[in-house]
Amino acid sequence: TLQYFTSTNYPQNYPNNENCSWTIDATVGKQVELTILTLTTEVCCDYVEVFDGQTSVARLKGSTTNTPRYISTTGQFRVVFISDRSVTRSGFRASYIETACGKHLNSYQCPTIFHINQLSTKLPQQ
Numbered sequence: 001t002l003q004y005f006t007s008t009n010y011p012q013n014y015p016n017n018e019n020c021s022w023t024i025d026a027t028v029g030k031q032v033e034l035t036i037l038t039l040t041t042e043v044c045c046d047y048v049e050v051f052d053g054q055t056s057v058a059r060l061k062g063s064t065t066n067t068p069r070y071i072s073t074t075g076q077f078r079v080v081f082i083s084d085r086s087v088t089r090s091g092f093r094a095s096y097i098e099t100a101c102g103k104h105l106n107s108y109q110c111p112t113i114f115h116i117n118q119l120s121t122k123l124p125q126q
């Protein structure tokens with residue numbers, strides 16, 4: 001099931017001096033797909049950072065018109081939100097869902113980086 005989370009107070013402005021993190025763990029053998037649906041932060045000083053396990057994969061700030069999407073390779077995402085001591089915006093809203101990694105492909109094993117849309121194009125012909 002698709003799950004949602006947001007920065008504090010969203011869609012009202014987040015507070016100053018935020019240092020929040022959300023950790024999403026997949027069931028063993030599965031992966032997490034994370035989508036940043038909306039994002040608006042102070043450009044200079046406030047940001048969202050996405051970690052795939054221990055590795056930072058994205059630092060997002062300002063505003064996005066696309067919806068960045070990430071697939072975990074470790075089965076865990078950590079999303080960190082940081083704001084400084086002045087100027088706030090509406091923050092972010094994100095969704096995540098557990099995916100059945102490599103379910104239809106004998107040649108793929110977890111953990112492996114691939115995109116859901118690429119997966120579907122590589123499915124065997126019926």
Ligand SMILES: [Ca+2]
Pocket residue numbers: 042045046083084085086087088
């Ligand atoms: Ca700020």
